[in-house]
Amino acid sequence: MTAAAGRLAVVGLGPGAESLVTPEAAAALADAGALYGYGPYLDRVPARPGQRKIASDNREERSRAEAALTAAAAGGRVALVSGGDPGVFAMAAAVCEAVEAGPAAFRQVDIVVVPGITAMLAVAARVGAPLGHDFCAINLSDNLKPWELVEARLDAAAGAGFVIALYNPVSRARPWQLGAAFERLRRLLPADTPVVFGRAVSRADERIEIVRLAEAGAGRADMATLVVVGSAETRLVERPGLTPLVYTPRSAGGRTR
């Protein structure tokens, strides 16, 4: 006997504030019989009668994805919650990995990914438009890739003029990587390149700092921080009595606007 396959919504909660959760995400959460996720993300979702919450640890992405797929394959309506956007260094890739490696029943699940405001967009919005021209996003964690590959990507991105958003810049187990990344980028970029540290944007403990690359150090970041390193074209505009704007012009390579 085969149960009818259910539905798995992989839902992006955005950076934190409820005002940045899309109506589509809110509807997908309300529709689910069971919610899976990292505890602090589940805590953001209002409790509903009859709806179960199954919390797991931050590092258990793959097993969490498998548990959610198993429940959906058995006919459940399941939501797997993700901070930011599920497709950017978050749960959607873990779900796809689990589908590819898992039982045939996982391939029958109706999987819907609901996008969210990813951290780099929220941080960029706070300071102006640092991602206003070509940019890249690099996961600075070397848990799942060799550090030499991170270095090669930093070099390629800075060398080609991309603005760089650094996700997962530091953790207790990875204290030195961000400092090493700044050292490396200082060889390729001007000392006064703007660097933005955006922590917990839209939450109560939000903190934004703008420094020059010459002064950028790993001590300004923690696990809740997203770092944006400008390109040589990124500009800082001072405003009397207001925070400066940081932006990357739409034109590049000497073209006039």
Next chain:
Amino acid sequence: MTAAAGRLAVVGLGPGAESLVTPEAAAALADAGALYGYGPYLDRVPARPGQRKIASDNREERSRAEAALTAAAAGGRVALVSGGDPGVFAMAAAVCEAVEAGPAAFRQVDIVVVPGITAMLAVAARVGAPLGHDFCAINLSDNLKPWELVEARLDAAAGAGFVIALYNPVSRARPWQLGAAFERLRRLLPADTPVVFGRAVSRADERIEIVRLAEAGAGRADMATLVVVGSAETRLVERPGLTPLVYTPRSAGGRTR
């Protein structure tokens, strides 16, 4: 006599569906006395009594930003609407440029950027998690940068293993650039690298196509299309009776999960 400076909200409407407009964006639109924007974006905003809409052409980003800043500097509560996210190849950079080059009064305006779901996140969500690992976003238009710079960035990104999101892949005035980009990427990436064409995602005329890089041609894209070109690690998972999943694993460079 100096009028008190007003407020300019630069608001991201997301990819199209109202269900992907955040509550913060909806509130910023409701709060404005005047809305500025490209006509088709303004048409997405419900009409409100007493609220003016000032439409302008797609190419007039800088003058539209100046008009909105002028109205806000005179004390108005102004919203400037943007498709997707205002900070990604959209209005926020044009506003910052106008502030830097404009009169001192522009620097007194309270500028708030409200992030939105940018096209690459919406397209990625439809097919799985193609942006699941390091990726970049390149504006393929050579209106504001030399084509040689686009080529150098394509080479750097593909060579270093970034997934590539191509914004503004074609227009009537730029018919050949996307084909040239595919040609270039075919030299650096495997023939079976997945390529996703995502058109008008979340709108009535949405269309998603997944092809191999060997088959990717510019004819599949128009002005409403966002193209995602995978890396050598991007995978396609077939599912009987369902559309395939496209994803980039969280691990890279030979690290096991």
